[in-house]
Amino acid sequence: MGPGIIxxxxxxxxxxxxxxxxxxxxxxxxxxxxxxxxxxxxxxTGGALRELxxxxxxxxxxxxxxxxGSTEHVLIGPAGIFAxxxxxxxxxxxxxxxxxxxxxxxxxxxxxxxxxxLRRCAMESDRLLEVHWAPPVDGAPVSVEFLPGIxxxxxxxxxxxxxxxxxxLTPAQIDLAWQTVTTAIGRPDPLA
Numbered sequence: 343m344g345p346g347i348i349x350x351x352x353x354x355x356x357x358x359x360x361x362x363x364x365x366x367x368x369x370x371x372x373x374x375x376x377x378x379x380x381x382x383x384x385x386x387t388g389g390a391l392r393e394l395x396x397x398x399x400x401x402x403x404x405x406x407x408x409x410x411g412s413t414e415h416v417l418i419g420p421a422g423i424f425a426x427x428x429x430x431x432x433x434x435x436x437x438x439x440x441x442x443x444x445x446x447x448x449x450x451x452x453x454x455x456x457x458x459x460l461r462r463c464a465m466e467s468d469r470l471l472e473v474h475w476a477p478p479v480d481g482a483p484v485s486v487e488f489l490p491g492i493x494x495x496x497x498x499x500x501x502x503x504x505x506x507x508x509x510x511l512t513p514a515q516i517d518l519a520w521q522t523v524t525t526a527i528g529r530p531d532p533l534a
Contacts, residue, residue: 384414387428387473390500391415398513399504400520402527409527410455418519421507422468423460425453432476433496434488441489449492459526463518468510473497 384404391401399419410416415426449470457466475497484503485495495503511519521533 384428386475387426387497387500388415390473390497391417391426393501394419394504398516400516402520402523402529405527410459412452413456416456416467416523417471418511418516418523419504419507420509420511420516421504422510423456423465423519423523424469424471425456425467426471426473427452428497429472429474429494430476431474433474433479433482433486433494436486436488446490446492449489453491456523459523460519462526463522465515465519465522469493471495473500 388401388403391399391403394401394417399417401418402416405413405415410425412427413425414428417424417426452470453467460466470492472492472494474494478496478498482496484499484506485493487493517533521531524530524532
């Protein structure tokens with residue numbers, strides 16, 4: 343056997359197994375596409391959020407679950423900073439009973455990762471917004487605070503809700519919070 347046959351055999355014996363090992367690792371380490379893509383219901387809310395005037399409203403859209411828990415979007419504007427989730431259920435009605443502490447805590451737990459990110463700029467979120475997309479009921483309110491710290495909003499009337507909120511943040515605070523949340527989840531700085 344001459345060198346003309348030995349070199350290709352050695353290359354096959356070394357390069358092919360290395361290439362297969364690398365490909366196997368690349369496929370194994372590839373991110374799960376299900377966690378990267380926003381749910382179809384989250385896209386409904388994302389579309390409604392795009393209708394808000396920008397500025398003054400800023401939105402961090404379609405956040406992966408591993409970044410801020412179950413927060414799908416973050417809405418930042420004159421009225422404050424809101425964690426946003428989508429629901430296909432009907433708008434809840436407020437109860438006259440004292441709220442269950444466990445339900446109130448669940449809202450704070452959902453906002454927890456967002457508040458952790460906002461600590462970088464000495465801010466915190468105001469509340470959790472649950473945007474509901476069930477068929478509307480005639481005469482139903484635009485929003486309902488059904489638990490302390492959790493507001494349910496009719497998704498079709500999100501712009502109407504936003505226009506009635508009192509101003510709490512300055513434009514500089516809005517931009518700072520938007521920049522902080524965006525970079526905290528690993529996206530490029532939107533103000534750079």
